[in-house]
Amino acid sequence: MNRRDFLKFAGVLAFGVAAHQTVNIISQSRAKEEKKSTKTWAMAVSFSACARREGCKDCIDICHLIHNVPEFDNPKDGLRWIWQSPYEVVFSDQTNLFNKGMLKNLSVLCLCNHCDNPPCVKVCPTKATWKREDGIVMMDYHRCIGCRYCMAACPYGARSFNWRDPRPFLKKINTDYPNRIKGIVEKCSFCEERLSQGLIPACVDTCPEKALIFGDLNDPESDISRALRARFSIQRRPYLGTGPRVFYIF
Amino acid sequence: MLKIIAGLVCFLIILFSPVGYNIITGRTYYVPMLKVPQGDCVESTVYMRKRHMEVLERWRNAYVRDGIKRYISINGIYRIGLTGTCLKCHSNKAEFCDRCHDYGGIKPKCWDCHHIPEVKAEK
Numbered sequence: 620m621n622r623r624d625f626l627k628f629a630g631v632l633a634f635g636v637a638a639h640q641t642v643n644i645i646s647q648s649r650a651k652e653e654k655k656s657t658k659t660w661a662m663a664v665s666f667s668a669c670a671r672r673e674g675c676k677d678c679i680d681i682c683h684l685i686h687n688v689p690e691f692d693n694p695k696d697g698l699r700w701i702w703q704s705p706y707e708v709v710f711s712d713q714t715n716l717f718n719k720g721m722l723k724n725l726s727v728l729c730l731c732n733h734c735d736n737p738p739c740v741k742v743c744p745t746k747a748t749w750k751r752e753d754g755i756v757m758m759d760y761h762r763c764i765g766c767r768y769c770m771a772a773c774p775y776g777a778r779s780f781n782w783r784d785p786r787p788f789l790k791k792i793n794t795d796y797p798n799r800i801k802g803i804v805e806k807c808s809f810c811e812e813r814l815s816q817g818l819i820p821a822c823v824d825t826c827p828e829k830a831l832i833f834g835d836l837n838d839p840e841s842d843i844s845r846a847l848r849a850r851f852s853i854q855r856r857p858y859l860g861t862g863p864r865v866f867y868i869f
Numbered sequence: 870m871l872k873i874i875a876g877l878v879c880f881l882i883i884l885f886s887p888v889g890y891n892i893i894t895g896r897t898y899y900v901p902m903l904k905v906p907q908g909d910c911v912e913s914t915v916y917m918r919k920r921h922m923e924v925l926e927r928w929r930n931a932y933v934r935d936g937i938k939r940y941i942s943i944n945g946i947y948r949i950g951l952t953g954t955c956l957k958c959h960s961n962k963a964e965f966c967d968r969c970h971d972y973g974g975i976k977p978k979c980w981d982c983h984h985i986p987e988v989k990a991e992k
Contacts, residue, residue: 749934759933759934761933794984794986798982798984799982811936815938
């Protein structure tokens with residue numbers, strides 16, 4: 620083989636490899652598109668319905684019971700998947716003073732917003748948290764190393780850290796759901812273990828005032844789609860670009 | 870010369886003392902035996918004996934990361950779950966899991982988070 624033939628051969632070979640890679644990449648991106656889930660879960664919280672029953676904590680109690688979230692005496696150790704906070708704190712960016720007057724003593728129910736563009740996922744160094752195709756921002760507690768980057772990244776305070784071993788503080792244990800250990804972060808999972816069985820999240824299920832609406836945003840006839848079409852809703856800090864999927868309606 | 874031989878003998882005695890200890894206590898050929906529950910496991914017993922840890926790891930990743938909640942094997946369809954599925958038949962962790970793990974000096978961390986169902990008294 621002379622030099623000219625060798626160069627020709629090398630050129631053809633390089634083209635072949637490049638073409639193969641290109642075809643591979645294109646076919647992979649197609650396969651990904653096909654795998655897309657058809658669901659996008661979201662929730663709406665009604666201020667007025669939630670406020671109707673004063674001091675009601677049914678959703679918080681049931682969530683923390685079935686997910687083995689303990690209660691600590693010291694609030695600094697506290698863990699929360701779903702919690703209540705004053706309106707002025709949750710919607711501190713709402714500058715309308717008249718609203719602040721009207722909603723002064725209102726407790727707002729908060730939980731993980733399962734963002735469309737979750738900042739916690741971006742910063743997680745171990746991929747212990749990631750966004751599922753159905754929109755749920757999921758946690759793999761097996762992989763969490765407790766670096767707490769996600770807690771710093773989350774603008775909603777939806778994540779809490781296990782400063783202590785939670786097991787001794789559990790008053791009642793639900794053996795169907797694991798607890799966590801000291802040194803990892805935890806948060807609401809939109810009850811994905813219930814969704815996989817065809818059930819709705821426990822907080823939505825248990826609410827006596829039906830203040831929580833849950834469903835699939837991709838289905839125009841779902842409860843959540845109808846509610847969001849028909850009623851005025853706000854989100855927590857939408858200008859941050861996180862795309863929260865927990866909506867607040869009046 | 871005599872000193873060297875005596876030293877060697879002492880050395881050999883110390884070297885083989887663990888073997889001697891096992892012979893005296895009758896544990897030379899001790900292998901933990903497990904009570905296998907009736908019925909089929911998710912895979913064959915031989916496979917599970919050798920590869921249960923790989924099955925559990927696959928289950929873990931499938932359940933948590935891929936959202937696959939069922940396991941289909943030749944023996945049937947199972948709900949993926951350690952406490953809910955494995956320990957339903959292997960209900961006594963101390964007699965099943967721990968016996969071999971203790972023998973092999975293995976300390977799996979499953980039970981820090983996953984719950985052990987209460988052992989029911991055998992009838």
